[in-house]
Structures are given as structure tokens and as C-alpha cells.
């Protein structure tokens with residue numbers, strides 16, 4: 001980092017949820033015996049039918065499908081055992097052990113395909129459940145680095161033959177394990193690594209690594225084809241800008257693949273202008289991601305409403321079907337149950353409850369929607385003082401107009417996320433929430449910063465609607481007059497680097513605003529002083545810290561700006577808001593920082609001196 005930029009969430013091409021989803025699929029999973037045993041009937045049913053003894057035989061003994069990319073330039077199709085197969089898909093989030101319970105629901109949606117990111121010893125229940133429901137799996141394999149910053153670590157594809165040989169042994173092993181399972185549709189080697197390599201390398205080496213990576217994907221494709229000639233192989237990246245590398249280095253692939261959200265309707269033109277000779281599938285798609293939308297007035301991604309997101313899925317699917325003979329389908333993102341920041345952004349079924357986006361995908365895929373009961377719609381959501389600031393621990397007021405299409409009774413909950421404060425995506429119910437009829441009050445978060453506020457509206461038919469807005473939480477206003485506000489201020493140093501949201505001059509700590517700050521060099525000691533103009537007696541100081549806070553500091557006064565008297569000393573500061581009752585008199589007041597609380601410098605949103 002070049003500045004104390006922690007106050008702003010990093011602007012990366014991928015939000016924390018996608019990194020989480022990626023890492024989760026890489027994690028070695030452990031399953032309870034109970035979960036494994038619950039799946040035995042699925043496997044056993046197939047085995048009994050083929051007359052094989054159940055006791056020892058693996059599920060993979062069932063007959064696999066023959067899947068092919070057939071046709072010619074611009075007139076391709078995917079076939080399964082000779083019949084056309086348009087991929088009407090969703091990415092799959094739950095554990096494989098949950099597939100037997102959940103896939104019948106996906107089948108009712110009209111989903112015929114699910115996509116995963118990793119395939120290993122834990123995957124059998126997923127393939128088995130898919131096969132039992134007439135659904136097929138685009139089975140992923142991880143390669144480092146994933147698309148998120150540093151996700152999965154950095155490999156040097158030019159030199160690391162150990163890693164490459166390991167993968168060349170690993171992938172065919174699992175292909176051989178599962179290739180005869182009728183749940184397999186195709187193999188998907190890697191996810192967003194052409195993009196992700198930018199988090200590992202730059203300049204000429206980045207270019208060389210991207211070529212080496214896609215060449216290695218070709219080696220893997222050959223190895224997978226050698227193990228299994230009956231299923232296509234593809235490789236996913238994050239944008240069509242990766243496709244020229246595949247065109248150049250990966251001729252063995254049967255089709256291209258791309259994850260695309262906001263730009264999904266531009267994939268067709270990118271394919272047409274790129275001169276490609278293979279069809280493609282969308283392996284992740286949906287409404288614009290948090291990394292693609294404009295910021296709101298509080299400087300954080302402006303999240304769409306549930307209805308706008310639902311429309312995003314409809315639009316994405318329409319753009320896929322608008323490219324017949326080339327776009328062979330999509331696995332839209334995401335059949336996931338996480339109930340957190342990323343889950344509310346993308347999941348069709350957070351906590352297993354169905355959202356507007358669930359029903360939009362069901363309509364797109366031709367599921368039977370007759371008799372569906374639909375979710376509540378949270379409209380016109382607003383938070384009082386959302387940008388001017390709600391005092392920490394004070395009362396937050398939120399409004400919405402929420403209706404249910406069937407006039408079902410609605411249960412409400414107000415939730416907060418501190419993701420833009422501490423990068424924690426969890427949703428926490430607000431304390432002391434009251435109200436109804438469109439207006440709710442709740443206790444505001446105790447720490448300052450920009451928070452997400454959610455209204456969760458649940459009907460009594462397993463449906464949920466969400467609204468979300470940001471709110472700025474500011475320090476509680478002390479009693480009295482802030483005699484420092486607007487007065488001349490100077491400091492031992494200040495940051496100028498714009499990448500950290502600076503310049504961050506001393507005056508920004510006394511301008512009365514909680515969206516501007518002073519930030520010092522990253523060393524001890526540092527000071528900031530205010531000239532009150534005339535000798536003034538005061539009784540309280542309030543320091544509103546950026547995450548770059550002072551652990552040990554003195555509050556001092558001076559009549560001449562040269563000779564200082566310590567009014568109070570803090571030795572165990574923990575940042576955020578420090579409210580200090582004092583007895584001080586002087587023309588000049590300063591904070592002298594002697595020990596920093598972080599690796600950064602000292603940074604104050606506001607330094608208030610109260611009479």
C-alpha cells in the first residue's frame with residue numbers, strides 16, 4: 001500500500017463473495033458419516049438396476065453419457081447421446097451432500113445443468129444426485145491463481161514444473177473416477193486465471209505467464225481428453241479479453257467459456273470481432289457485480305433492487321439466446337444459500353428462501369410457474385441522514401414500501417453489514433428494531449464508518465425480498481461548541497497520495513466533515529495542532545480516527561505554539577472514537593502521537609475541541 005487507504009474497500013475486479021465462493025470450493029471438505037450414508041440410496045438404485053452387487057461397487061459404474069460439440073462454424077450445438085442440449089444452468093454453491101435434497105427444486109426451475117469450480121473425492125454425491133434428477137454437471141478444476149486478488153496463490157507457469165505435473169496427474173485421476181457417471185456434462189479447467197495472473201505479475205512477464213498458462217491448459221485438455229474422449233473440455237476466464245490467449249495457445253479445447261456479468265450482452269460482439277472458431281458458454285452470469293456498479297453518495301457500490309437484479313438475469317439469458325449456434329447456454333450465478341453481503345448480492349436462495357431472481361431464472365428456463373407464490377418486493381427504501389450521518393449508537397430510521405403480490409403476511413428484519421468498515425460480510429440483526437407500516441427504527445452501529453442496511457421481508461410461503469442502502473455512521477456529537485472547527489490547523493506531516501483518498505491535510509481534521517481526514521507519515525512521533533486564535537478554556541476533546549489510529553498520544557495546550565503543557569495522556573487507545581473530558585486552556589491545542597495503533601500513520605477524520 002502506498003497510503004492509509006484502508007478506509008476504502010479495495011476496488012478489485014471481484015468482490016469478496018466471489019473470492020469466498022472460489023476458496024470454498026477449493027477447501028478440502030469433510031462430510032459426516034450421516035451425510036454420506038444418506039446418499040447411498042441414490043447410488044444403490046442405479047446399481048441394483050444394472051444388477052451389480054451394491055456392497056463394493058462405486059457409483060461410477062453406471063453408464064456415462066456421450067457429450068459432443070457438433071456442427072460447424074456458427075452453427076454448433078451441444079449434444080448428449082445425440083440429442084441437443086442447451087445449457088440452462090446455475091452455478092452450484094451448497095455442499096455435494098445437499099444435492100440430493102436440492103436438485104429436484106432446480107429441476108422444477110427448468111435447470112438442466114449445474115456448474116462447480118472444483119472436483120475431488122467429495123464430489124460423488126453431487127454427480128449421483130444430478131444423474132438421478134436428469135441434471136448434468138459442468139465439473140470444474142481449480143488452477144492457481146483464481147480471479148480474486150492473490151486467490152489461491154501465485155504459480156510461475158514458465159518454470160514451476162512440479163505444480164504443472166501435479167495437476168497433470170490430479171485432473172485425469174478425478175476424470176477417470178467420474179467419467180462414467182451420467183451426471184457429467186463436461187470438464188472445465190481453471191477459473192479466471194488469465195485475469196488473476198495480474199495479481200501476481202506485471203509487464204512482459206505477465207504476458208509470458210498468460211501465454212504459459214493457456215498453453216498449460218492445452219496440455220491439461222489433452223490429458224483429460226486422453227482419459228475421457230466422451231466429454232468436452234473447456235476453460236473459464238473472467239472476460240473475453242482472455243480469449244485471444246486461448247485462441248493462440250489452447251487449440252485442444254472443445255469450446256470457450258467466460259464469466260460475464262455487466263458485460264454479458266457484449267460477449268456476442270466480442271466473439272464476432274475476435275475471429276474465433278469455437279462456440280462458447282457463459283459459466284457465470286447475472287446482474288452487474290459489486291465491482292461493476294457505480295458508487296452511491298457514501299462511496300460504496302450502489303446495490304440494485306431485487307427486481308432490478310431479477311431483470312438482470314432475464315436480460316443475461318436473453319443475450320445468450322440471442323447468439324444461436326454459438327452461445328451454447330449459461331450457468332447463471334448463483335444457487336447459493338449464504339446469507340451475507342455476497343449472498344444478498346447474488347444468491348437466488350439465501351437461507352433457502354426464494355427471491356425474485358429465482359423466479360426470473362425459472363421463467364427464463366421454462367419451468368412451470370403456474371401456481372407459484374412470489375416474494376415480497378421492498379421498494380423505495382431510504383435511510384434518514386444516510387449521507388450526512390447517523391450518530392453511532394443513536395437511532396437509525398429506515399423507510400420502505402413493501403408489498404407482497406399475494407398480500408401474504410410479511411415478517412420484517414433490519415440487518416447491518418460492516419463489510420466497508422472491517423471487510424466482514426456477515427449480516428447482523430439490528431438491535432432494538434421496532435416499527436412497521438413502512439418505517440422502522442433501530443439502534444445504529446456502535447462504530448463509525450459506512451454500513452449497509454438491509455430490510456429483509458419474508459412471506460409465509462418460503463419467499464424473501466431484500467432492500468439495501470448504505471448509511472454513514474458518525475461520532476455522537478458532544479455537548480458544547482466545537483471551537484476548533486474551521487480554525488487554522490498544521491501538522492508534522494500529511495499524506496498527498498491520491499490512491500489513499502488523499503491529499504489529507506491538517507485542515508481536513510477540523511472541517512466538521514467525517515468524509516475528509518488528516519493522515520500523517522507512517523512514523524512516530526507525529527502531531528496536529530489547531531490555532532484557536534485566542535486563549536480558550538475547553539472541557540472536552542473528541543478524536544474520530546480513521547483505521548490508522550493513535551494508540552498512545554497526548555493532548556497538549558500552548559499559548560505560544562512553542563511551549564506545551566500536557567492536558568491528558570492516552571496510552572491504550574483503540575481507535576474509532578475517543579471522547580475525553582479534560583480541563584484545558586490555551587490558544588493552541590494539539591494531539592501529539594507517540595505510538596501508532598496500526599502499521600500506518602495517524603489519521604483523524606475530526607479533532608473536536610469543545611467549550
Ligand SMILES: [Ca+2]
Pocket residue numbers: 373374375376404405406407408459460461463
Ligand atoms: Ca408471496
Ligand SMILES: [Ca+2]
Pocket residue numbers: 508509510511512513514515516517518604605606
Ligand atoms: Ca474531516
